[in-house]
Structures are given as structure tokens and as C-alpha cells.
Amino acid sequence: MNEILKLHYVVDGNNFSLAGQAASDVKKMLKTLGMAPDVIRRVSIAMYEGEMNMVIHADGGEIDVDVTPKAVVMRLADRGPGIADIDLVMQEGYSTAPDDIRALGFGAGMGLPNMKKYSNDLKIESQLGIGTTITMRVDINSRG
Amino acid sequence: MKIAEIACLLQAQILCGQDAMDMELETAFGSDMMSDVLAFSTERSLLLTGLLNPQVVRTAEMLDICCIVFLCGKTPGEFIVELAEEKGIALLLTKHGMFSACGILHANGLLEGANLE
Numbered sequence: 476m477n478e479i480l481k482l483h484y485v486v487d488g489n490n491f492s493l494a495g496q497a498a499s500d501v502k503k504m505l506k507t508l509g510m511a512p513d514v515i516r517r518v519s520i521a522m523y524e525g526e527m528n529m530v531i532h533a534d535g536g537e538i539d540v541d542v543t544p545k546a547v548v549m550r551l552a553d554r555g556p557g558i559a560d561i562d563l564v565m566q567e568g569y570s571t572a573p574d575d576i577r578a579l580g581f582g583a584g585m586g587l588p589n590m591k592k593y594s595n596d597l598k599i600e601s602q603l604g605i606g607t608t609i610t611m612r613v614d615i616n617s618r619g
Numbered sequence: 620m621k622i623a624e625i626a627c628l629l630q631a632q633i634l635c636g637q638d639a640m641d642m643e644l645e646t647a648f649g650s651d652m653m654s655d656v657l658a659f660s661t662e663r664s665l666l667l668t669g670l671l672n673p674q675v676v677r678t679a680e681m682l683d684i685c686c687i688v689f690l691c692g693k694t695p696g697e698f699i700v701e702l703a704e705e706k707g708i709a710l711l712l713t714k715h716g717m718f719s720a721c722g723i724l725h726a727n728g729l730l731e732g733a734n735l736e
């Protein structure tokens with residue numbers, strides 16, 4: 476696959492303050508690679524939203540990022556509760572975030588719609604009680 | 620508008636980012652929902668928020684937002700200020716609430732920083 480870079484992160488589900496560190500690190504790495512600002516921006520936002528969801532809804536998880544000459548692919552896997560109705564959670568404004576999370580500025584129900592908007596492809600695989608894996612691809616040479 | 624001018628208009632205290640004061644901004648976005656900021660804010664806007672937690676700084680970082688205004692005199696903790704310093708983001712603290720802070724900046728020429736279709 477001609478990989479330029481492979482990154483792996485373990486996301487702690489119990490530390491809200493540190494959440495977003497993986498997205499921050501990926502952003503820094505892509506900058507170092509000299510990637511186009513628009514691509515960096517889309518990867519950063521999509522990954523940050525996914526990482527926050529892992530922390531807020533799924534007790535953490537693991538993220539793999541593959542950078543190839545054509546695209547940045549992010550795979551976010553958790554062992555959280557799973558998602559029962561994928562069409563429902565993709566709706567803008569749908570959120571099950573509890574009040575304490577809302578008080579922290581999350582729970583607008585915009586995260587997954589954002590992830591879809593900023594990536595060229597978003598795939599959700601989920602099984603109730605087992606976990607969720609979200610794969611996002613941001614193409615390097617086309618706009619999403 | 621220079622960040623220094625924004626600080627002056629809002630009678631704001633500069634918590635960090637002294638060396639960014641000459642930076643020019645044209646737009647601002649005000650919100651207490653970070654996902655709305657991520658969904659709608661244009662890059663390099665000013666962010667005005669009543670929210671106080673590290674994710675405000677991380678959200679700004681993802682969008683290349685270089686200045687955050689904390690409203691209502693609510694002072695962010697040390698961890699937030701340190702994180703902003705590390706990311707090169709200027710932090711201002713004003714006693715104004717969201718409504719008047721936005722009103723003052725809008726009246727002085729800053730434009731809406733939301734990408735609304």
C-alpha cells in the first residue's frame with residue numbers, strides 16, 4: 476500500500492482532560508509531512524470528534540492512522556456499548572450524552588455528522604454489547 | 620482587527636499569548652458547544668465562549684483558532700492556560716457576557732465566523 480506513516484494510539488476513557496491528544500499528535504505529524512492545510516484540517520476535526528466519542532460514549536479505545544500517498548485512513552475501535560441504530564445516530568442533533576457531558580460543551584449531536592462531512596468515506600461497524608469500529612478516509616487530492 | 624485591539628475593546632485581561640497581539644483577525648464565532656464550533660467555525664476565527672475546560676483549547680487547536688475569549692469573568696485554570704501556551708493560542712478574559720462581547724466586536728467590524736450554507 477506504499478505507506479508513508481502508520482500511527483497507533485490508546486485512548487484513555489477515564490480522562491476527559493487528556494482526550495484529543497491523539498488527534499493533536501496526528502495533526503502535528505501531518506504538518507511535519509507538509510500535507511495540505513485543508514487535508515490536515517479535515518483529518519484533525521474528524522479524528523477529534525471520533526476520539527471524543529470514544530471517551531464520552533465508549534470508555535476509550537484504540538486508534539490506528541495510516542497515511543498513504545492517496546489518503547489518510549483512521550480506524551477507531553472501541554469495546555463500548557455499541558450502536559443500535561446507525562441511521563439514528565447519524566442525524567444532526569441526536570445525542571444520548573448525559574447532562575454532565577453537556578455541561579462540558581459536548582452532546583450537540585453534531586460529532587458523527589461532522590465526521591461524515593469532513594471525511595470522504597465513513598463506515599460504522601457496531602455490535603451491541605461488543606463495540607464499535609469507525610473507519611474514516613480523507614483523500615489527499617480531492618475535497619470532501 | 621488586531622488581537623490587541625480586541626482585548627482593548629473588551630477590556631480584557633491577557634492570560635497568555637502576548638506575542639500574538641499583532642495578529643489580525645477578521646471573523647469571530649461565539650458558542651458554548653464545542654461540536655458546533657467544529658461544525659461551523661471558519662479557521663482562524665476568534666472564539667468566544669462561556670465554557671471552561673481543556674477541550675476548548677483542543678477544539679481551537681483543531682481549527683487553527685489562534686485566540687479564545689473567556690466570558691463573564693470566568694477564569695480558566697492553570698492546566699488550560701498551560702495547554703494554550705503550548706499550542707500557541709492567545710487567551711483573553713473579559714467581564715462581558717456573550718451578548719455584549721459579540722455586540723461590541725461586531726459593531727467594530729468583526730464579521731460572523733460561521734460557515735453557514
Ligand SMILES: Nc1ncnc2c1ncn2[C@@H]1O[C@H](COP(=O)(O)OP(=O)(O)OP(=O)(O)O)[C@@H](O)[C@H]1O
Pocket residue numbers: 524528529531532533553555556557558564565569570571572580581582583584585586587588607654655
Ligand atoms: N463510539 C460510540 N459508541 C457508542 N455510541 C456512540 C459512539 N459514538 C457515538 N455514539 C452514539 O451516537 C450519538 C451521536 O453521536 P455524535 O458524536 O453525533 O453526538 P454526541 O457525541 O452525542 O454530541 P457531540 O458530538 O455534538 O458532542 C451519541 O450521543 C451516542 O449515543
Ligand SMILES: [Mg+2]
Pocket residue numbers: 524527528582585586587
Ligand atoms: Mg460526539
